[in-house]
Amino acid sequence: MTHELRPPWDEDPDDLYEHAPCGYLTTLPDGTIVRVNQTFLTWTGFTRGELVGHRRFRDLLTSGGQIYHETHYAPLLRMQDEVHELALDVVCSDGRQLPTLVNSTLSRDESKQPRAIRTMIFNATERRQYENELLHARQIAEASERRVRVLQQIVADLSAAPTEAEVAEAVVRAPESAFGAASSSVYLVDGERDLIYAVVSTDPTTGNWDDMPRSSDRAVARVAERGDLHVVNSVAEARSHFPDLVESMRRSGRNTVVLLPLTTGPTDEHSGVHTLGVLAFSFKGERKLTDGELRVVRLLGQQAGQALDRARLYDDVRRREDRAIVLAETTRALDEQHRLLPRARRVVERLLLKVTDWAEVRLQVGAAPIVESAGGPRPDDILLQQRIEKVTAAGEPIFADDGDQLDCSVLPLTARGLVLGTLALRMTPDRRGTAAERAFLTELADRAGLALENARLYEQERQIARTLQRSLLAGDLPSGDTRFALETHYQAATYDLEVGGDWFDAFLITKDKLAVVVGDVVGRGIEAATTMGQLRSAVRALASNEAGPARLIEGLDRFVERVESARMATVAYLEVDLSVGEVAYSCAGHLPPLLQAPAGSPEYLLQARSAAIGSRAGNRVRTEQRRRLPAGSRLLLYTDGLIERRTRPIDKGFELLAREFARRRDAPLQGLAAALADTMVGRDHPDDVCMLCLTLGTEERIERTIGADRMQIALLRADLRAWLVAHEVEPDCRDAVLLACSEAVANAIEHGYRDDPFGTIDVVATVTAEAVEVRVTDQGIWRGAVSDAARGRGLQLIRDSMDQVLFDRSDGTTVTMRRNRQETS
Amino acid sequence: MTEFTRGGRPVAVDRLDRWVTFSTVGDAELVSLTGEIDLANAPEIGRAIVARIETADKVLIDLTTVSFLDSAGVRLLDALIGDLDALHKPTRLVVGRTGAARMTLQLCAFREDLLATDLDRAAAELES
Numbered sequence: 010m011t012h013e014l015r016p017p018w019d020e021d022p023d024d025l026y027e028h029a030p031c032g033y034l035t036t037l038p039d040g041t042i043v044r045v046n047q048t049f050l051t052w053t054g055f056t057r058g059e060l061v062g063h064r065r066f067r068d069l070l071t072s073g074g075q076i077y078h079e080t081h082y083a084p085l086l087r088m089q090d091e092v093h094e095l096a097l098d099v100v101c102s103d104g105r106q107l108p109t110l111v112n113s114t115l116s117r118d119e120s121k122q123p124r125a126i127r128t129m130i131f132n133a134t135e136r137r138q139y140e141n142e143l144l145h146a147r148q149i150a151e152a153s154e155r156r157v158r159v160l161q162q163i164v165a166d167l168s169a170a171p172t173e174a175e176v177a178e179a180v181v182r183a184p185e186s187a188f189g190a191a192s193s194s195v196y197l198v199d200g201e202r203d204l205i206y207a208v209v210s211t212d213p214t215t216g217n218w219d220d221m222p223r224s225s226d227r228a229v230a231r232v233a234e235r236g237d238l239h240v241v242n243s244v245a246e247a248r249s250h251f252p253d254l255v256e257s258m259r260r261s262g263r264n265t266v267v268l269l270p271l272t273t274g275p276t277d278e279h280s281g282v283h284t285l286g287v288l289a290f291s292f293k294g295e296r297k298l299t300d301g302e303l304r305v306v307r308l309l310g311q312q313a314g315q316a317l318d319r320a321r322l323y324d325d326v327r328r329r330e331d332r333a334i335v336l337a338e339t340t341r342a343l344d345e346q347h348r349l350l351p352r353a354r355r356v357v358e359r360l361l362l363k364v365t366d367w368a369e370v371r372l373q374v375g376a377a378p379i380v381e382s383a384g385g386p387r388p389d390d391i392l393l394q395q396r397i398e399k400v401t402a403a404g405e406p407i408f409a410d411d412g413d414q415l416d417c418s419v420l421p422l423t424a425r426g427l428v429l430g431t432l433a434l435r436m437t438p439d440r441r442g443t444a445a446e447r448a449f450l451t452e453l454a455d456r457a458g459l460a461l462e463n464a465r466l467y468e469q470e471r472q473i474a475r476t477l478q479r480s481l482l483a484g485d486l487p488s489g490d491t492r493f494a495l496e497t498h499y500q501a502a503t504y505d506l507e508v509g510g511d512w513f514d515a516f517l518i519t520k521d522k523l524a525v526v527v528g529d530v531v532g533r534g535i536e537a538a539t540t541m542g543q544l545r546s547a548v549r550a551l552a553s554n555e556a557g558p559a560r561l562i563e564g565l566d567r568f569v570e571r572v573e574s575a576r577m578a579t580v581a582y583l584e585v586d587l588s589v590g591e592v593a594y595s596c597a598g599h600l601p602p603l604l605q606a607p608a609g610s611p612e613y614l615l616q617a618r619s620a621a622i623g624s625r626a627g628n629r630v631r632t633e634q635r636r637r638l639p640a641g642s643r644l645l646l647y648t649d650g651l652i653e654r655r656t657r658p659i660d661k662g663f664e665l666l667a668r669e670f671a672r673r674r675d676a677p678l679q680g681l682a683a684a685l686a687d688t689m690v691g692r693d694h695p696d697d698v699c700m701l702c703l704t705l706g707t708e709e710r711i712e713r714t715i716g717a718d719r720m721q722i723a724l725l726r727a728d729l730r731a732w733l734v735a736h737e738v739e740p741d742c743r744d745a746v747l748l749a750c751s752e753a754v755a756n757a758i759e760h761g762y763r764d765d766p767f768g769t770i771d772v773v774a775t776v777t778a779e780a781v782e783v784r785v786t787d788q789g790i791w792r793g794a795v796s797d798a799a800r801g802r803g804l805q806l807i808r809d810s811m812d813q814v815l816f817d818r819s820d821g822t823t824v825t826m827r828r829n830r831q832e833t834s
Numbered sequence: 835m836t837e838f839t840r841g842g843r844p845v846a847v848d849r850l851d852r853w854v855t856f857s858t859v860g861d862a863e864l865v866s867l868t869g870e871i872d873l874a875n876a877p878e879i880g881r882a883i884v885a886r887i888e889t890a891d892k893v894l895i896d897l898t899t900v901s902f903l904d905s906a907g908v909r910l911l912d913a914l915i916g917d918l919d920a921l922h923k924p925t926r927l928v929v930g931r932t933g934a935a936r937m938t939l940q941l942c943a944f945r946e947d948l949l950a951t952d953l954d955r956a957a958a959e960l961e962s
Contacts, residue, residue: 752905810937
């Protein structure tokens with residue numbers, strides 16, 4: 010009972026040792042356990058016998074603990090004789106690990122040799138857990154912080170992304186860096202086309218990138234429709250909800266897929282949200298997303314949605330601007346072309362440049378439709394034709410739809426309510442489909458329609474003016490009088506410009522008085538053509554046997570007081586008294602006529618000049634000049650288009666014209682004017698050219714020089730025929746001479762000048778009461794006897810049709826032929 | 835003079851019809867020549883005629899309004915008649931009693947049986 014008297018703190022030392030609230034171990038310096046208390050045995054599940062004398066302390070540690078024992082515990086203890094609060098895990102008998110804190114002291118004998126180690130072991134299970142929790146909390150905080158940083162960066166990127174594509178690029182990188190996703194993709198919703206399409210993916214080898222309708226059963230479309238985040242946690246879950254995901258999840262080893270709608274609208278409720286896209290990301294293996302992470306994911310969806318919305322608006326604004334620029338540029342480009350065809354051409358070229366890869370304008374004007382197309386490849390003609398007919402009939406555009414076999418939009422070109430034609434085009438893929446593009450095309454077609462209608466009207470007016478001008482210029486000129494011959498030429502400006510006001514006329518005032526006139530009306534187009542007609546009639550009305558050129562022009566001065574459009578017209582007017590070969594002329598502001606007498610130099614008729622008709626500032630004293638001209642004289646009246654060239658001073662123009670006119674003094678009258686125009690202005694002339702050439706009297710002897718060109722034989726024949734008629738040569742004789750002469754010239758061209766296209770042939774003919782004699786001379790090479798059967802026939806014809814024929818081949822070839830006039834009688 | 839164009843291509847001004855036009859009289863092809871036929875236009879006219887009468891069984895060539903005919907024209911007619919004879923296709927040349935064409939053809943001694951002065955009679959001869 011004695012022990013009952015002990016106070017509570019008076020403990021039995023053995024019991025204290027065995028049942029202390031900590032483990033005690035006593036080991037030899039090498040660690041072999043020699044003593045252990047019950048507390049330690051209870052904690053670890055070992056029996057005393059298993060440990061004492063059999064195990065070293067270090068044998069009880071985890072492998073990490075054993076290393077720590079080697080590197081820290083033992084050396085520290087050896088140096089300091091004690092260690093404190095070392096965290097070591099003890100492996101229990103059942104393999105469980107017991108977190109502990111260890112204190113040890115090393116006791117030494119008198120000689121300071123290590124004698125034993127006393128070790129006290131505290132159970133640190135609770136404490137380690139607490140530490141782990143702390144560590145875990147810190148890790149979570151760090152991950153969250155990293156996520157926030159990543160998201161902040163992404164939000165910054167989003168706000169700087171001006172286009173949908175760039176927004177998508179920024180969003181698609183987020184899941185990887187923020188949540189460690191394996192891959193992610195962005196889909197956009199196209200409301201116009203009711204489609205969802207993939208724009209970007211970090212791993213294009215996974216998933217299905219086909220466009221899908223918004224009503225599709227595919228997971229992306231469903232989530233877009235619901236507007237709320239959806240997480241698929243396993244393949245099995247996918248199978249029951251979104252079977253379309255199963256295949257790609259399995260193929261790419263994904264277990265978790267997150268589908269995040271990118272939305273705008275109120276953040277707290279799902280009813281008002283508008284889904285602009287979907288971000289899909291997935292993880293390898295299972296990945297549980299925490300509530301915090303899911304909150305962040307939702308936030309990302311809203312941020313990205315807003316960025317998309319902004320980019321869409323911005324895209325819209327920019328597209329609108331683009332379209333406005335294209336429209337303005339196209340309108341301007343069309344204005345540069347006045348004529349219908351070039352304008353139609355320009356429409357398709359502009360479209361090709363900016364909008365389409367193929368375009369065609371088809372206009373139903375005139376007998377055959379005008380068709381201009383550009384780009385390629387051409388769509389199917391039959392389908393296109395069908396659509397064009399439908400559009401033409403309805404007057405409403407038909408736009409290409411997805412899956413459209415033709416893939417071409419056709420729009421009517423209308424003006425003033427009438428369908429003028431159609432505009433067919435195939436859009437480049439990035440511009441297809443949207444309502445805005447359709448509106449743009451409609452406006453483009455409207456503008457093109459109007460521009461083409463204007464061009465058509467212009468063309469029509471031009472055509473009317475041309476027709477009017479032609480009818481006025483093509484009026485019958487007097488002929489059949491052997492005392493004079495006329496040749497005229499008119500050529501319109503090369504470039505497209507409107508009809509000019511140049512004109513000529515010739516008429517007999519009496520049977521012995523011929524009037525010729527060349528004039529130029531100010532202005533162009535239908536008004537100029539009309540004015541020209543009025544002025545021409547006025548000249549005819551005012552001309553009389555008594556009046557003379559000066560009084561006629563005074564009459565025109567009075568005339569323009571009533572017909573204002575004729576004011577400042579210029580006129581060169583000339584009357585010929587055919588009975589005596591005298592001319593009287595007057596020039597009102599017009600270029601001087603050019604005279605070539607049979608002998609001598611060419612001469613400009615510079616007298617009797619005054620100001621343009623109705624001029625208010627110029628000299629309006631109208632005078633006239635009279636002059637007798639020898640038979641065979643030629644006069645040329647012309648308009649300024651013949652001599653005025655921008656690259657040549659007008660003096661040089663006059664000089665050149667005089668020289669060229671003189672050079673052709675022996676050329677046949679027919680074709681003379683055209684040849685002169687060709688030399689003076691060439692093919693490329695900016696102005697109209699109008700010419701009238703007059704030959705006076707009948708030459709006793711006709712001399713002509715022509716080039717070695719078979720086309721010129723007819724021209725020569727015309728002169729020769731007129732000359733023979735003027736000399737009243739009988740028809741049989743005339744026909745024979747014309748035939749023989751033609752054959753002789755043909756022979757020179759085909760034989761003598763076979764290798765010389767620049768050779769010339771001289772023809773001289775004289776007539777007497779008894780006979781007509783013709784001499785044809787070339788400088789070609791004589792090639793011996795004629796073997797060519799055809800030419801042989803020609804030579805035979807000469808011999809048969811003429812009475813005497815003489816060939817002289819001493820210098821070139823001269824054929825002298827004579828035909829008696831009296832043969833028939 | 836610049837001509838109005840259709841469908842992007844200039845309308846060819848058919849100059850040949852100044853000299854040659856085609857029609858039919860009964861079952862005969864009628865080739866009407868007019869104006870001056872010479873070295874300059876005969877080859878072209880010849881090609882046009884050949885292309886046209888290929889399928890004809892009988893051919894009438896009317897030269898009554900030809901104002902000039904040279905040896906190139908004669909050559910053309912000679913070749914045409916040679917071909918038609920070889921194919922046994924009846925042919926007549928209608929030429930005025932006087933005039934440039936008759937003169938040339940007579941000078942070249944064309945067979946009288948080919949020449950007629952009246953279109954209707956020539957057509958009737960071919961009918962029989």
